[in-house]
Amino acid sequence: MPDRRPKKASHTIDVVLLTAVRAQLGVLLWRTPEGREKWSLPWETARGEGLEASAARAARAVLGSDPAWMEQIGAFDDSKRHPGEAEISVGYVGLISVGTPSPVGGNYAWFPLSDVPQLAPRQRAILDTAVSMIRLRMDQSPVAFKLLPQMFTLTELQHMYELLLGKRLHKASFRRALTGAWLVEPTDEWRSEGRGRPAQLYRYAPRKRRPAQRGIRLDLLSS
Amino acid sequence: MPDRRPKKASHTIDVVLLTAVRAQLGVLLWRTPEGREKWSLPWETARGEGLEASAARAARAVLGSDPAWMEQIGAFDDSKRHPGEAEISVGYVGLISVGTPSPVGGNYAWFPLSDVPQLAPRQRAILDTAVSMIRLRMDQSPVAFKLLPQMFTLTELQHMYELLLGKRLHKASFRRALTGAWLVEPTDEWRSEGRGRPAQLYRYAPRKRRPAQRGIRLDLLSS
DNA sequence: GCGAATTAGTCACCAATCGCGAACAATGTC
DNA sequence: GACATTGTTCGCGATTGGTGACTAATTCGC
DSSP, rough: OOOOSSSSOEEEEEEEEEEEEEEEEEEEEOOOOTTTTEOOOOOOEOOOOOOOHHHHHHHHHHHHSOHHHHHHHEEEEOOOTTTTOOOEEEEEEEOOTTTTOOOOOOTTEEEOOOOOOOOOHHHHHHHHHHHHHHHHTTTTTHHHHSSSSSSEEHHHHHHHHHHHHHHHHOOHHHHHHHHHHHEEEEEEEEEOOSOOOOEEEEEEOOOOOOOOOOOOOGGSSSO | OOOOOSOOSSEEEEEEEEEEEESSEEEEEEOOOSTTTTTEOOOEEOOSHHHHHHHHHHHHHSSSOOSSSSEEEEEEEESSSOOTTTTTTEEEEEOTTTTOOBBBBEEEEEEEEGGOOOOOHHHHHHHHHHHHHHHHHGTTTHHHTTSOOSEEEEEEHHHHHHHHHSSSSOOOHHHHHHHHHOEEEEEEEEEEESSSEEEEEEOOOHHHHOOOOOOOOOGSOOO
């Protein structure tokens, strides 16, 4: 990614790649060639190809494949300097399904969010915004599903929601809401995971819903 | 605002200023000096002062005062050209309370969203994103309140919510939800608006709430 | 083979919330 | 003063959401 040719680019594209790692969110960082233990978000200089394209290129260069989902976070200046010396950076967040092969071990590593090393201030802001945006959008985007493989058990899905929400959910309520929303459909496969009853596998398959005439949720305000 | 001096700026800041105008959202546009009937969002070239500062400067230059609320929308390239020829543009949305004096009549005018003239494609994208973002964030930001004066009647507030949501709300339910969310407090002033009982004036005064342990709203997904 | 342990999936009860119509209150109009 | 008009509140029935307990299917230890 970071091949710095024209010294000061007008703007860079910085990518926050997230996945679930050991009951936490994890972010993929790149070891900079300069310092021994300096880490950075993967980033690209703009090449006049469009922001989405730049972000996709950056992600593909790291992963070898496209993220399951990607969205822009916003533009950042944040006074402080950027590794690429650019005036502004445009942040993108991408979600990686668990199980996707990733280049761990080389100059890349997954860091749990609770244990992220020091980053350039602007990149730290990009990361924080990415995470809070993901958590905010859970209701409007199929975020949890994009962090899971195509087929998953309902318990895995619930754990993913708990991870993102940061709180425990009740099994029965979760499943009732899920079937009411028509988001998943069962497959005819089952998975036996050690001891206990095997779990049925589901896939993400949102269906049309009736308009769902619920009122406004003013209680979400002033949270 | 648009004083174009260094021909090609690296990026511009484009501002979507919204207010309520005749039971619709309205956006403030600027008549470009070139074409007779060509309109544009107010915009600024970057001056190395920070994005927020540029956006605030752009808004202040148009209004003479600061918007009641402002937030970044994102960065846009969108292939097509921008009036300022910049590679990318960073969009901001600002909310103007009804009643705020605004420079209508000069080279500025409010356009209801249903009747916006042709814009540069990128600015059209910025405007559309701004509106949908405002509508999405209603639950998380006090958007409706920022479009109203400091003191307002509950009927006015309800009309504002109806305008933003695009649907009618039931009076009793709206008020119940409102008091339950502890968002407003009554003042000791009343306003008599022609015929009918005078309405009490309220002000936006969010209070701490108990954690409000409601579950996830999966039904909001796949809308 | 058999029961304990473990995990998946469902049911039923109860409380909180919501949609909705109607009542009640306070003012202007005739 | 009767009536229209607008603001404010009440209460009922239906839906939704939180919760514990129940059933189902498998592994493990003996």
